[in-house]
Amino acid sequence: AQTVTQSQPEMSVQEAETVTLSCTYDTSESDYYLFWYKQPPSRQMILVIRQEAYKQQNATENRFSVNFQKAAKSFSLKISDSQLGDAAMYFCAYRTPAGGTSYGKLTFGQGTILTVHP
Amino acid sequence: NAGVTQTPKFRILKIGQSMTLQCTQDMNHNYMYWYRQDPGMGLKLIYYSVGAGITDKGEVPNGYNVSRSTTEDFPLRLELAAPSQTSVYFCASSYWTALNQPQHFGDGTRLSIL
Numbered sequence: 343a344q345t346v347t348q349s350q351p352e353m354s355v356q357e358a359e360t361v362t363l364s365c366t367y368d369t370s371e372s373d374y375y376l377f378w379y380k381q382p383p384s385r386q387m388i389l390v391i392r393q394e395a396y397k398q399q400n401a402t403e404n405r406f407s408v409n410f411q412k413a414a415k416s417f418s419l420k421i422s423d424s425q426l427g428d429a430a431m432y433f434c435a436y437r438t439p440a441g442g443t444s445y446g447k448l449t450f451g452q453g454t455i456l457t458v459h460p
Numbered sequence: 461n462a463g464v465t466q467t468p469k470f471r472i473l474k475i476g477q478s479m480t481l482q483c484t485q486d487m488n489h490n491y492m493y494w495y496r497q498d499p500g501m502g503l504k505l506i507y508y509s510v511g512a513g514i515t516d517k518g519e520v521p522n523g524y525n526v527s528r529s530t531t532e533d534f535p536l537r538l539e540l541a542a543p544s545q546t547s548v549y550f551c552a553s554s555y556w557t558a559l560n561q562p563q564h565f566g567d568g569t570r571l572s573i574l
Contacts, residue, residue, distance in 0.1 A: 346502075348502075377562060379562075384567075385548060385567060385568045385570075386565070386567060386568075387503075387550065387552075387565035389562040392561075392562065433502055433503070446491055446554060447493060447505050447508055447518065448493075448495075448503070448505070448552075448563060449505075450502030450503045450504070451502050452500075452501055452502050453500070453501065453502050
């Protein structure tokens with residue numbers, strides 16, 4: 343079974359600075375998808391960024407980028423120019439491809455609470 | 461376009477009571493999922509469905525039942541509520557052919573068992 347580990351229960355950053363959230367995962371599959379979700383106090387699950395395992399290039403979305411190390415099974419999220427609105431719980435998630443017995447389910451890490459200081 | 465709609469948003473139950481959490485999606489997704497999120501934790505899969513009439517257990521199915529009679533609806537049933545089922549419940553959906561796309565989540569149901 344796949345597992346996802348976020349080793350940082352809490353992180354903090356000053357507004358306008360950069361912070362990196364860590365995520366590692368365990369899988370025997372070669373084809374999969376990785377996601378970072380943001381969950382603000384409103385409880386909504388908001389997609390931040392995604393990465394396909396077959397792509398070597400790291401995904402970027404504006405101030406958000408990832409460092410995807412497939413061999414090391416590592417998928418960290420970098421937030422640049424942090425803003426107060428970035429404060430939330432962040433979840434790393436692993437998704438298997440269709441087929442087999444996984445049916446594209448998401449396996450989540452435990453989450454990292456990010457605090458942004460003004 | 462409503463997306464994934466969950467009702468109710470909040471509910472308090474007494475131990476031993478039963479209730480159904482409703483989930484409906486209007487995107488014609490064939491895959492639907494129920495997750496629970498305990499305080500300070502990530503989401504864990506309870507049940508999932510790959511289409512009408514087809515459901516299967518996830519990681520934490522005990523104490524729950526589901527059905528999928530239509531593509532749109534995927535209700536989650538608690539038969540005998542227990543304090544351990546106090547949690548926030550999320551329903552999600554997606555196309556099976558678009559697994560690089562995110563699952564669409566509802567806004568969650570906060571359930572307290574007292």
